[in-house]
Amino acid sequence: MKYLGIKSEGLGLVIYQSLASQLENYIRSGDGDVRLGKHLTVDASGDGNYSASLFLKKNNYQFEFFTNASGKFGAYDKANSATLFEADRHNFIHRTNVDMSNNRITNLPTPDGPAQPATKQYVDTKFSEISIPEVDLSNYLTQETADSRYARASHTHTSSDISDSITRIGTSASANKLVKTDSSGFLDIIHPNDNSPEKSIITKKFFDTKIAKITQLESEVETLKSEIATLKENSGKVKNEFTDSYLDVWVGPEANKPNTTNKLVFVEKE
Known part of the structure; x- marks a missing residue:
């Protein structure tokens, strides 16, 4: 039986037919260590595309x-x-993607298009061509001077340095402070109570509470006045709780006691 095989010859490989007994000299399937010659050519010149x-x-x-x-x-x-x-x-x-594993890409040409990588020399040259005009800084504050005069966005002061600050009315001791307003533009004030100093600002809530108590007192006074008027009108009379009516009173000796009356009769004891 003949087999198609490849063997080394000179600097290249030769494909040929051989007998089965000669296979140990050729490349074959299943061999764990197959060696080729110096050249292997795969030629598809005559196979179209x-x-x-x-x-x-x-x-x-x-x-x-x-x-x-x-x-x-x-x-x-x-x-x-x-x-x-x-x-x-x-x-x-x-x-x-290309991973250079921390190795350098060298010998790049000078870029001449927007999508080409810029070399260090190209970047250094461009920066060296930038002309920054000299600026007279004599009229500008140094940071040290500015820090001592003005508060920056982030700045630290001790409390003794602060003469003006924003605060809610009624929350701190005497000082020059700015008035704080709430989200609606009204003064942000702590509600006073009955023990607040006499110069405290009265809030609507505190005022409404006091007015409500006065209104309640007025109602109670009107009730009391009505009861006093009723008592005056029925002075000298006795009230019948069962009929909620007032009765005139007759007082005298037994001998003068009326036989019929709508008055309450009191007989004097002899």
Whole structure:
């Protein structure tokens, strides 16, 4: 039986037919250590648009190195159907990210387009060409002077340095302070109580509470006046609680006691 085989000859490989007994001299499937000659040529010149390809496979990973009909050399990830890179004499195109592993890219040309990387020399030259005019700073405050005169966005003062501040009325001791208002524009004041100093500002809430008590007292006074008027009108009479009416009173000796009357009769004891 004859087999198609490859053997090294000079600097290259020769494909030929051989007997089965000669296989130990050739490349074969299943060999754990297969060695080739110095040159291996995959020629697809006569196969139309087919690429000349070399396939590498390990488990589910399979890659193809190719030269296609347009003259590009590249690598293709067959498992993910994605081109990794393509190259010809004019361009090397990466289809994946490039990790330089902390190594440098050197010998870059001077950029002449918006999407080209700028070299350090190019950047340094551009910065050196920037002319910054000299500015007279004699009329400007130093930071030390400004810090002693003006409060910045973030600044620290001791309490003894503060003569003007914002505060709620009724919350601190005597000082020059700005008045604080609430979100509606009204004065933000602490409500006074009965023990507040006499110069305290009266709030509407405090005033309404006091007025409500006066209104209640007025109602009670009116009730008392009505009861006093009733008592005056019925002076000398006795009230019948069952009928809620007042009766006149007759007082005298037994001999003068009337036989019929609508008065309450009191007989004097002899």
